[in-house]
Amino acid sequence: MKAVPLFALLLAAPASAPAERPCIVYILADDLGYGDVHALNPEGKIPTPRLDRMAAQGMSFTDAHSGSSVCTPTRYGVLTGRYAWRTHLQAGVLFGDSPPLIEPGRLTAASLLREHGYATACIGKWHLGMEMAKRNGGTGKDEGKHVDYAAPIRNGPTAVGFDSFFGISASLDMPPFVYIENDRFTQIPAVEKTWIRTGPAAKDFEAVDVLPELTRRAVAFVESRAPAAKEGKPFFLYLPLTSPHTPIVPAPEWQGKSGISPYADFVMQTDDAVGQVLDAIDRAGLGERTLVIFTSDNGCSPAADLPTLNRHGHEPSGPLRGHKADIWDGGHRVPFLARWPAAVIPGSRCSRTVCHTDLLATCADLVGATLPADAGEDSVSLLPALRGAEVPPRPPVVHHSISGRFSIREGRWKLVLCPGSGGWGSPKDAEAEKHGLPHVQLYDMESDLGEKTNLQAKHPDIVERLTKRLEQLVADGRSTPGDPQKNDATVDLWKRKGNR
Template identity: 60%
Template sequence: MRSIGSGVGRMVIALAACWGLVHHAAEARESSLPNIILVLADDLGYGDVWCNNPQGKIATPHIDRLAAAGMRFTDAHTTSSVCTPTRYSLLTGRYHWRTRLQSGVLGGLSPPLIAPGRLTVAELLRRRGYHTGCIGKWHLGMEWPRKAGAPGFDDNIEKGPEGWNVDFTRPIARGPNTAGFDYYFGISASLDMVPYTFIENDRVTVVPTVDRSFPLMLGREARRTRPGPAAEKFEAAEVLPALTRRAVEYIGQRAADARAGRPFFLYFPLNAPHTPIVPTAEWQGRSGLNYYADFVMQVDSSIGQVARALEEHGLAENTLFLVTSDNGCSPEADFPALLAQGHHPSYVFRGHKADIWDGGHRVPLVVRWPGKVRAGSTCDALVGLIDFMATAAELVGVKLPDDAGEDSVSFLPLLLGKTTARLRETLVHQSHPGKFAIRQGRWKLALCAGSGGWSQPRDAEAAKKGLPPVQLYDMERDPGEQKNLQAEHPEVVKRLTALLEKYVAEGRSTPGAPQPNDVPIDLWKRP
């Protein structure tokens, strides 16, 4: 007679073997997760990248090489045509206009925009075993320690001297380390805002002791950045090289773990080619155009150094590498001088940074992932940088809760070539003063009469000229947004306006339970 004990024993052994297979399969899945690097250039125009604009005059060989080995997106957008809002949407998957920031950008000393408990893509990836690093420009607010009796900071850009109200000897609260990043090195905001010193994790690396400012562009001493607290030897021209060195070092430090199946996520938001436009001596004059074009070439070189570090450490094959920009090119680049030499930073698109037109928010997006993303491919589907959250979640097998990534749509199927269908129904944009636009398929509706930003005609001027209060463009036939069709297609204006109202009312634009906005939303921003 067979003993019951022996049968149970064999069953336990069989179950243990099955568990072992499942456990090893899970380990294999974990180890197959790719490293992720996202480079966010600052004020890099769509047409500044040569693979997007073959008629352009700026050489970008490293970005072009990534595009040749991966996918180039032609209809990628930010949610805003300026810095802070784009960064919020990118890291949270939620439209920035659902927060208190209804226009403009934060200052270098402004309080945090990301609310406590808000899931970021960094925290999502950290929970899935990633080491997470942010190296570069933060510009999402921090809680700076203040000297006794000093007033608090707000969302306005500081005039400079206010920076001396900070007690730089004490740790900073609620910076990148509390937004999901294990490691941070960089600057608090744009390099034309105080303070001028590096931050590592929650402390400045050198306590500011002097007042400094820098020319907004080399050779133009009259127009300068805001003067204020600076580390004694801090130089604006050395920021991009310093950030690039740190990024390369980070990859080297994480390489052994990454090869062992413990991946990393590196968010690399550059300070350039934003003002101050200060290419190092090595790059000055290299473009033959102006210092802005030289600075773009230096940015491209920084990206190339990161790509080379991946190769040297044997990580390139299992790294998802994305390169993009936070908005369009700034007029500080000197558009007239560039146009006179045959270079258009916005390519065929109207406007530039700060505007509601596509020159303000259509950005380069290049993605390389060897063996997964088809080399030399082009994607014309509408996507947003806000979609990075949902894309990362799908990549690591996580279902986002209802109160996270409310406006994010995964473009992973596009990357993997599983579909060419339109995945995103609509995308909402804002200009610097907070004017709204919505894109759906071929149609784009802007709720303002003019540029909504800095280009001519500005909204007040457009209204004086009697231009209609809204603009409707057929982006397939008219990508330069020259012919306003609002009078010919009132039904489209009505439909898109209703969609915007729905997205505001429901607190989300993707399927899921309705969510609250942080503040009331004014779609029209009328005076």
């Protein structure tokens, strides 16, 4: 698959920027692999006609990365433009009743856009923590058993820039199983239910209904905001979907459609949900003036039943090594499609390395704002790339695995600071150490996309250079130009003594 030559993009690009600020819709799938989108992986076996059409109508980024190979830290980076490993969350994810991760007063994409006249809404899976009142002495992670469901929620989505929120607190397999609207639970849980984990649930809450409900609400939001958008009051819709993450619960009308597996059915339903939102935008007459971004929070999870998918000839990571949780690219290189007819050339491709953290700087660029020194420390605007302009290489992207292992990508070179996957893939780090594998991995991503040949012994100079570069990016509290900032916690690059 070849990228559109830069000169062709420049010739076809609009002569000037669109006069109006676009509406922005950011759709974040949950655990969808790079190879699950047929437009990015023609050898894949799961039909994704709506995403394929979106790719044909816009730009496909083929080297886009989430800020982490798991849920919570990725979402933090999307909204704040800062790597989550700069916070106290050094590994793993939050749970359904965890306290908030976004610091009070931190600028987010939502708060920035609201300051510039946008209506802002979040519909879907939050998974960034919120302050739920506890009763009976409940503290910390207790699967929602001690939450006071009649009390208001503090420091959730509406405290970080969103005018409104409807959705769930974390992943669909994390209690409490009840919807939240703005700062209130919509019901008081009266029963317990189990979707992998067991916890308090609203009596009529069913996991299979969540994706359709979120889709319906997103469509309704677009329709309700269309008149104001046409009058110059744009909107920002952040739509973090709950699919195709576990529990894998395709709706009855989608069950069996793929002929492969429930996961494949769920991917098809997710594709259709995106299509419904795109259709709503177009029906409302907002297609030309709306920037729609579709991506995924990390790679496909092994919970998707990889052996069954592989037997049918489908690899959800495509040509990449690893899956969700891993430091290899299958853990964090993700689908990333952008549709904006007023500015983006249909059917174009961008091979530039980009990161989810780039949303905040992109929003600032769109509204003509300058980010303060203590915001968007790891964010670089995508606007020039979207418009087909020639831009210098992005500063290095830092990758992070579920166990907190680090990697740095600069140009063609990727340095990994662990001997194994850093996650769930084989070999895990302990297994790799047992087999005497080197403590670092170095890959040439231009010639070895599948990360098969470790070149650390052949290029010790590159290992040393990238190690020092990563150490500096950590010490500076930012990876972009600007005044140094403080990290919120001590960052341990190596995770254990003596592994250098």
